[in-house]
Amino acid sequence: MSETDLPETDVDSAQLDEDDRLKPEFVRSVLDAVEDGDAEAARALVEPLHPADIADLFELTPHELRAALATALENLLDGEVFAEMNDYVREDLIDALSATQVADIASELDTDDAVAIIEDMEPADQREVLRALDPDDRAAIEEALRYPEESAGRLMQRELIAVPEHWSVGDVMDYLRGHEELTTDFWEIFVVDPAHKPVGTVALSWILRTPHGIAISDVMQREQTLIPVDMDQEEVALRFQKYALISAAVVDPAGRLVGMITVDDVVHIISEEAGEDILRLSGAGDGDINEPIHLTVRTRITWLVVNLGTAMLAASVVGLFQGEIGRFALLAVLMPIVSGMGSNAGTQTLAVMVRAIATNQLTSSNTGRMIYREFRIAAANGAMLGALIGIGTLLIFGNVNLAIVIAMAMVINNLIAGLSGVLIPVTLDRLDVDPAVSSAVFVTMMTDVMGFFSFLGLATLFGLGG
Amino acid sequence: MSETDLPETDVDSAQLDEDDRLKPEFVRSVLDAVEDGDAEAARALVEPLHPADIADLFELTPHELRAALATALENLLDGEVFAEMNDYVREDLIDALSATQVADIASELDTDDAVAIIEDMEPADQREVLRALDPDDRAAIEEALRYPEESAGRLMQRELIAVPEHWSVGDVMDYLRGHEELTTDFWEIFVVDPAHKPVGTVALSWILRTPHGIAISDVMQREQTLIPVDMDQEEVALRFQKYALISAAVVDPAGRLVGMITVDDVVHIISEEAGEDILRLSGAGDGDINEPIHLTVRTRITWLVVNLGTAMLAASVVGLFQGEIGRFALLAVLMPIVSGMGSNAGTQTLAVMVRAIATNQLTSSNTGRMIYREFRIAAANGAMLGALIGIGTLLIFGNVNLAIVIAMAMVINNLIAGLSGVLIPVTLDRLDVDPAVSSAVFVTMMTDVMGFFSFLGLATLFGLGG
Structure with a gap:
């Protein structure tokens, strides 16, 4: 069955093949522009791409050309792109950047993505980047780095919406409208008791469908899957899968809400963990084709x-x-x-x-x-x-x-x-x-x-x- | 690190081990009750379980005892449980049910889950179940069955929220509050043109954060990943993963919105497809431990x-x-x-x-x-x-x-x-x-x-x- 005459966005048809991979001609023309020193042409080509595709472009670029590509793309190479990038390719690029540049990139991101970028750096470089961050971001990232690698604490974002039990649906809506600084990257809100322990979850669709006067505790779902902050990411992924979760509250040993994990962060892990077995069974380690x-x-x-x-x-x-x-x-x-x-x-x-x-x-x-x-x-x-x-x-x-x-x-x-x-x-x-x-x-x-x-x-x- | 003293819901500590699997003692006590003919005791034990865990219980139950367990549990064995169940175990149980019982179960579910239950039945049984369904459900399921197996058309649900471009945020909210029959299982709404072609997507968090008077076309995200209805599910899963999607619009060959796929349906596929390679490479086929x-x-x-x-x-x-x-x-x-x-x-x-x-x-x-x-x-x-x-x-x-x-x-x-x-x-x-x-x-x-x-x-x- 041909998919070529099916509706696709403009981006797909010009730069991506039918399997949603960057076309080799496209990659070649970008790299030609970079080698010719024509940064403007390279930027014009790359500009319509999704950050995930820009990350792929770096992965498909030979090691020797990556720094030149990064320089040519300037601000098109932003935090989103870094967050999507393969670990080894990212390290490769990060090494070429100054601590301030890395800090700028990290500060654009949610904690989990910022941590992913910073956690693999050498301790000395890491300290330098942390010093260059503003105090709030720095504290959040430092806290995350205290949790074990591949644990829920590294995976979670601190940006979430938590409201007290006694609020009405209307109160929640006023709160969301009234506070510009709140995250927009959430699908459920968490209801917490005075000790900040989660007592329930409300999907946004329920908030939108419920009259303003109703108490939030009457619409919330009391049964919820709480993720202990030191749980291994593989276990987290299995829970998301089993209970079809969109997001889940992460709690500290005292049971207090400390963060949120969303399914889009888990999807990568599910795929990695499932794919890992074949590589481990064959003795191929991580089997990452970008590994030195x-x-x-x-x-x-x-x-x-x-x-x-x-x-x-x-x-x-x-x-x-x-x-x-x-x-x-x-x-x-x-x-x-x-x-x-x-x-x-x-x-x-x-x-x-x-x-x-x-x-x-x-x-x-x-x-x-x-x-x-x-x-x-x-x-x-x-x-x-x-x-x-x-x-x-x-x-x-x-x-x-x-x-x-x-x-x-x-x-x-x-x-x-x-x-x-x-x-x-x-x-x-x-x-x-x-x-x-x-x-x-x-x-x-x-x-x-x-x-x-x-x-x-x-x-x-x-x-x-x- | 011990997780035992971390906060868990009551369910976890009583019936599930630290890896979130049903405890063997628990499974044994349920099956003992079933074998003793004490259906009430079995129901009392199973009642606190999540549907996904009840599905696991059936998978862990030997073939000979499954029908008796189903009878004992009565309405605890609902559509949700069937939707979570391994294909072979489900077939096993479905064979023991009448067409009307299957139809009752299917009608509780979204199209995608109903299709998953019905698609593997023998053609004759399938026709009987379809006849027992009410006309709307029947039409939706029959349409889905016309798409190739493992395609987006089978995976999508028809229940979604689509609104015209010219509406304001307030219009959308009034619409959602005013129509009881609408689904509550959605995370984004789709904005469509008069030909019902998707032109943008709005995450619910944006609707909640935006003043009522603003036009929906001003908050919607225009760049979106459209899924052709005949796309293979593996390809669908890769797109969800690459672009970190929560839900995506499914379009027919003319570009009209015909359904929606949500990430929770895709999560299973990502895990299956990634795990499949190891099984195929070893020549173990599907490698399903429940396969006859x-x-x-x-x-x-x-x-x-x-x-x-x-x-x-x-x-x-x-x-x-x-x-x-x-x-x-x-x-x-x-x-x-x-x-x-x-x-x-x-x-x-x-x-x-x-x-x-x-x-x-x-x-x-x-x-x-x-x-x-x-x-x-x-x-x-x-x-x-x-x-x-x-x-x-x-x-x-x-x-x-x-x-x-x-x-x-x-x-x-x-x-x-x-x-x-x-x-x-x-x-x-x-x-x-x-x-x-x-x-x-x-x-x-x-x-x-x-x-x-x-x-x-x-x-x-x-x-x-x-």
């Missing part, structure tokens, strides 16, 4: 070296059977099939379990059921694959014992794959280790070692290569 | 059989060198290390690329840069791993030629892993094939085949096993 290359190499080589260890362990199992292989080299030809299939089956189970754990679907109520489920799946798949490879081996090599051995080894290794695919992540999760990070190594080790051992061991028992 | 087991077996065996094919191809490469292996069995011991390490390195690159493609970070502007980046990473990792395994081989086996061969094969296979890890997903994406679904098979095939070939081939060239 030496950091990427360091993360990946670490996992590869760990895998080298397990591969050598598996090889040493093969080494036990060198004599048999020397007498019957066909064993060496077929053994990678058994180990490889086990590793594939194990990865399937592992991927399912890692997702189920990450999305809170796997709890102690259903773990037993899931182990049994995966066992049955492994048995069914193992039986089918074993039959297939056994018949194939018989037809090709005409060796009944070899066919029986490879079929049996396939069944055994599938069961091992299925069981380790569930038990390893579940155990790691109980031990509070992220199963996405370390499970794959153990599962592959199990399926390699046991694949080789069951196939070559059975072959020896059956007198193959004897 | 025969469907799971079917999906997984399909991929395993494909992998069996590639494993046999790799084995046939080993078969070319049977003579050498027979004479020098150590080759068979070491060869899985080369292929296994290649497969690990390839999976790392692949995971990074699949995520970059899924999040629109990889475009034709930076593909060349990424290929070069992965090539350098592969060269660095290959050199380090090659040196490590070469030295290790020399120390353990004291065979210089064998050490040189395995080191060279390791470098070669890492380069192949890196290049196929980028080029295969990028190529598949250009061919409009989902790289997450099919890349892993090709990458593993490349690293297995080339790992065996480079190691055994070099060994032959160096006269090992000769």
Whole structure:
């Protein structure tokens, strides 16, 4: 289905492709203008873009040209653009700016976005920027920085609307109209008691639909999800998802309202956290394509070296059977099939379990059921694959014992794959280790070692290569 | 850090653990009550739960007990609970209900949630439910069902607020107060021209903050993201994420406003789509733990059989060198290390690329840069791993030629892993094939085949096993 003749804003059709990505021609023409020193032309091209697209433009620009692009764009590169930018690309640019420039950018933003920009700076640079901020912004940001990284305290904005219980809808409306300095970035207001503890939430649509005289405590929703200020952002994201929240009150340990998290801040986290598993499971770390290359190499080589260890362990199992292989080299030809299939089956189970754990679907109520489920799946798949490879081996090599051995080894290794695919992540999760990070190594080790051992061991028992 | 002494609502502390999952003791006591036929006790336990938690309760309940639980809970099992429920679990329950009961549940919900419940039913059952609905609901749902599955048309709700350009803020407020039948589930209102084409959006906070006399066209935001009604939901989710949207207007091919999508509907999709990659890459299909087991077996065996094919191809490469292996069995011991390490390195690159493609970070502007980046990473990792395994081989086996061969094969296979890890997903994406679904098979095939070939081939060239 073509989307090209569907209505789009002007911006989309000129600079963005049908997938809403910047067109390569467009990126090239901006960078050409920058390289030619024609800052005005570059600005004219970029001006119609949304801040999120300007941020993308910086990400698509090679490292060497980013500073020149930033200089050319002048004030088009504002706080919004920085807030949307990939962390590494932002650091890259921030390094080139003075503390006062960074402070100017940060002061345009809500606390959460300002914190995101400042939190990754070197401590010395950070202090300098904080000194350049005006006292209110500075206090808010310093407070946020006291909370752990990736916690609700870093994510929340202090700009919110809180009203006392005894107000009427009309009072709330007068208050909102009468105070220019209040934020406009809110979707719900919070009702608080005299100790500033949240007692309820009112969606703006309810305020608009309710007569002025009604007490706010009569329209507010009393059941609400309160986010403790030190809650991990992944947990925050799961609550937003589960309860379909638009915004939520953040409370300190004493239960007082200290901030608000809105869904647009959480959406990025949901996507990141869900995408993280695939990267961690493969040992690719953050997997950020903008990460400096030496950091990427360091993360990946670490996992590869760990895998080298397990591969050598598996090889040493093969080494036990060198004599048999020397007498019957066909064993060496077929053994990678058994180990490889086990590793594939194990990865399937592992991927399912890692997702189920990450999305809170796997709890102690259903773990037993899931182990049994995966066992049955492994048995069914193992039986089918074993039959297939056994018949194939018989037809090709005409060796009944070899066919029986490879079929049996396939069944055994599938069961091992299925069981380790569930038990390893579940155990790691109980031990509070992220199963996405370390499970794959153990599962592959199990399926390699046991694949080789069951196939070559059975072959020896059956007198193959004897 | 302990969260237990932090403020939580009463519900949390009694039925939910610190990760916001239902406590196993709680689930057990509900199911015990159901099995004892004490429906009243079951209802009393479940009553304080949020609909999302009641939905979770059904997911955690074994298949055999779900119908009994549904009967016991009576009207606690309402449309909201169904809307939050896993698709398979919902189907399971819906099958047990009459068409009128389903229609009652659907009519409580916004179109998008009603469609989600009805779209997966058998055509005959679906028609019966539609007949049982009142004409307005029926027309809305039938219209939604005409759009492709997983499109914006299925996702949108028809209940929205649209006002003409010439109204003042006061007019809008009078309209909202004066019409009881309007939805309360909205965060922005849409301003439309006489042809019902959207011309702008106003966040409710702006309406509340603006004097009554001001024209709505003066406060509305003209730049808006319009969602074509046939846009794929993954694309919709990416736009919500990129532009931090709370709600967006859905337009038909003529550009008329036909519905609205709100961020809470998109949040589930973002998480699903991001989590899908890991499951697809491993060949685990949807990876839904509630899927009937025969469907799971079917999906997984399909991929395993494909992998069996590639494993046999790799084995046939080993078969070319049977003579050498027979004479020098150590080759068979070491060869899985080369292929296994290649497969690990390839999976790392692949995971990074699949995520970059899924999040629109990889475009034709930076593909060349990424290929070069992965090539350098592969060269660095290959050199380090090659040196490590070469030295290790020399120390353990004291065979210089064998050490040189395995080191060279390791470098070669890492380069192949890196290049196929980028080029295969990028190529598949250009061919409009989902790289997450099919890349892993090709990458593993490349690293297995080339790992065996480079190691055994070099060994032959160096006269090992000769």
